[in-house]
Amino acid sequence: MSAPVSTGVLSIFAAGGEGGGGLQFPPVDNLVKWPAWFFQGTPFEFNKITFIDFIAFIVPVALFFIVSRKPQAVPRGLQNLMESSLDFIDKQVIQPAIGPDGLRYMPMLVAMFFYIWIGNVFEIIPTAHMPANARIANPLILAIVTLVMFIGVGVKHHKLGYFKEVLFPPGVPKALYFLVTPIEVLSTFIIRPFSLAVRLFANMLAGHILLVTFSVLCITLWGFQILNVVNLVAFPMLVAFTGFEFMVAFLQAFIFSLLTAVYIGGALHPQH
Amino acid sequence: MLLAAINLLAAEGGESAAVNPVFPDSAGELVWGAIFFFLTWIVLRYVCLPPLLKAREDRQLQAQADYEAASAAEAATEQVRRDYAATISEARQQAARTVEQVRATADAERGRQVLAVEQEIAEQRQTALAEIDAARSAAIGGLTGDVAELAAAAASKVVQSPVEVSSVRPTVDEFMNRSGGQK
Numbered sequence: 001m002s003a004p005v006s007t008g009v010l011s012i013f014a015a016g017g018e019g020g021g022g023l024q025f026p027p028v029d030n031l032v033k034w035p036a037w038f039f040q041g042t043p044f045e046f047n048k049i050t051f052i053d054f055i056a057f058i059v060p061v062a063l064f065f066i067v068s069r070k071p072q073a074v075p076r077g078l079q080n081l082m083e084s085s086l087d088f089i090d091k092q093v094i095q096p097a098i099g100p101d102g103l104r105y106m107p108m109l110v111a112m113f114f115y116i117w118i119g120n121v122f123e124i125i126p127t128a129h130m131p132a133n134a135r136i137a138n139p140l141i142l143a144i145v146t147l148v149m150f151i152g153v154g155v156k157h158h159k160l161g162y163f164k165e166v167l168f169p170p171g172v173p174k175a176l177y178f179l180v181t182p183i184e185v186l187s188t189f190i191i192r193p194f195s196l197a198v199r200l201f202a203n204m205l206a207g208h209i210l211l212v213t214f215s216v217l218c219i220t221l222w223g224f225q226i227l228n229v230v231n232l233v234a235f236p237m238l239v240a241f242t243g244f245e246f247m248v249a250f251l252q253a254f255i256f257s258l259l260t261a262v263y264i265g266g267a268l269h270p271q272h
Numbered sequence: 273m274l275l276a277a278i279n280l281l282a283a284e285g286g287e288s289a290a291v292n293p294v295f296p297d298s299a300g301e302l303v304w305g306a307i308f309f310f311l312t313w314i315v316l317r318y319v320c321l322p323p324l325l326k327a328r329e330d331r332q333l334q335a336q337a338d339y340e341a342a343s344a345a346e347a348a349t350e351q352v353r354r355d356y357a358a359t360i361s362e363a364r365q366q367a368a369r370t371v372e373q374v375r376a377t378a379d380a381e382r383g384r385q386v387l388a389v390e391q392e393i394a395e396q397r398q399t400a401l402a403e404i405d406a407a408r409s410a411a412i413g414g415l416t417g418d419v420a421e422l423a424a425a426a427a428s429k430v431v432q433s434p435v436e437v438s439s440v441r442p443t444v445d446e447f448m449n450r451s452g453g454q455k
Contacts, residue, residue: 033297045300050308053301057308064320071327073334083328086321106325107317115312136294137301141309201294 031212032135032205052122052132053115060114089113089257097261098268105264108149112142113257116200120249123208124242131249134204136197143197146260147189154267165270196259203252207245214238412448420444 038046067079075083089110094102119132132138154162166188167181218235221227296302420441427435 032292036298036300039300041298043299043303045298046304047300049296049301050304053305053308057312061312061315061320064316064324068320068323071323073327073331075327079324083324086324086328103325107321108313110321111309111313111316115309132305135296135301137296138305138309141302141306145309 031209034130048128048130049132049135049137052119052128052130053138055122056115056118056132059118060111085114086110092254093258093261097258098265101268102261102265105149105261108145109257109261112145112260113253116142116256117250117253120204120252121246123204123211123245123249129208129211131204131208133200133252134208136201139197139200142200142256142260143193146196146263147193149260150263150267151189153264154270157268158270162267162270192263196256200252200256203248207241207248210241211238211245214241416441416444416448419448 034047034049036045036047037051038044063078063082067082071079086106089106090103093109093113094106098105116133116138119138121131122128123131123134151162154166158165167184168177169180169184172180214234214237218231218238221231221234420437423440423444424435424437427440
């Protein structure tokens with residue numbers, strides 16, 4: 001009964017199961033604080049989260065690199081899979097949100113989608129059990145990238161007229177600009193990236209806490225003979241939530257990419 | 273609600289209460305996260321995706337070209353089919369016209385031949401009728417002479433004196449003409 005599980009779960013198991021001291025949740029440190037592996041105390045501190053970031057970088061790059069060496073006219077196997085992912089980003093993200101002009105943003109959106117998705121999937125991968133995006137760092141970086149990107153696209157295509165289109169929407173009576181313009185500043189340049197980052201971060205952290213809670217519950221109850229009956233419900237729910245979180249991992253990556261594309265599309269055509 | 277749950281967990285954990293559950297306590301995650309994301313973007317942008325996107329575009333262009341070629345071939349086939357149908361239709365019309373023309377010619381020829389035959393029959397009938405009339409006239413002429421002689425002989429016997437044939441001839445002619453007219 002000392003199988004290697006995540007750090008927090010292990011400590012709880014020892015406390016609850018053998019000691020019989022009752023149900024104990026892990027300290028919050030186990031959820032949100034990860035000790036440094038390398039470069040401790042420097043700005044380049046490397047820990048479990050950054051290692052997951054590294055995997056989220058290396059996996060899509062390696063897969064795309066393998067299939068890009070000699071792409072076949074008729075794709076098969078891995079090339080088929082990777083091209084299907086490109087088609088997915090193209091048809092489900094770029095075309096509906098930006099249109100045919102959006103193909104130039106495909107590398108960024110593909111990178112964003114895979115970086116988020118693989119980082120999220122580590123929520124349910126055994127021995128990892130931690131989504132990289134349950135930390136605010138990655139969502140914050142990606143949201144800032146999105147902010148810079150859509151402002152850059154707007155300025156590139158409309159010069160300073162972009163800010164005029166955004167801050168002073170046509171059709172609004174001029175007397176209302178004193179109300180509308182601050183709202184537009186807030187909603188476009190503050191709330192958009194903030195909501196992007198918080199949506200991803202909060203969903204993944206909530207999912208992580210949910211899985212940890214049910215894992216702790218199941219393992220702790222395993223030590224209580226009578227209460228072990230509760231595991232008949234708790235364990236299937238843990239399995240179900242694991243499947244659910246797999247879907248959430250994909251969904252959050254898709255939503256983040258789609259919203260980024262929508263904001264870029266909005267910057268390309270602000271009058272729409 | 274989420275933060276409340278985290279704070280509750282933190283409180284129950286009883287240690288490291290100073291840990292901020294939202295913001296990382298070192299810049300490492302931000303720095304490495306940014307590095308790895310931009311590396312992903314740059315490598316995909318300049319190394320991995322261009323060959324794949326080019327292959328994809330080439331495939332689409334090839335498929336488009338094949339589709340257009342297939343459409344052109346289909347249009348050509350349709351044109352050939354229409355030409356064939358038009359040729360068949362024209363041939364059928366020509367055949368119908370020929371049949372009609374031949375039928376008209378045949379009808380005219382038949383009418384002409386029927387007319388000629390009818391004319392010949394009519395002529396033959398006229399000739400026959402004329403010959404019959406001539407034969408009858410000859411027969412009646414001979415018979416009138418004989419009857420006149422017989423009547424003169426009979427009358428001579430009755431009156432006990434000779435009666436000239438020429439004296440009874442008008443009466444016999446009149447009788448014969450009346451008898452012939454009764455036929």
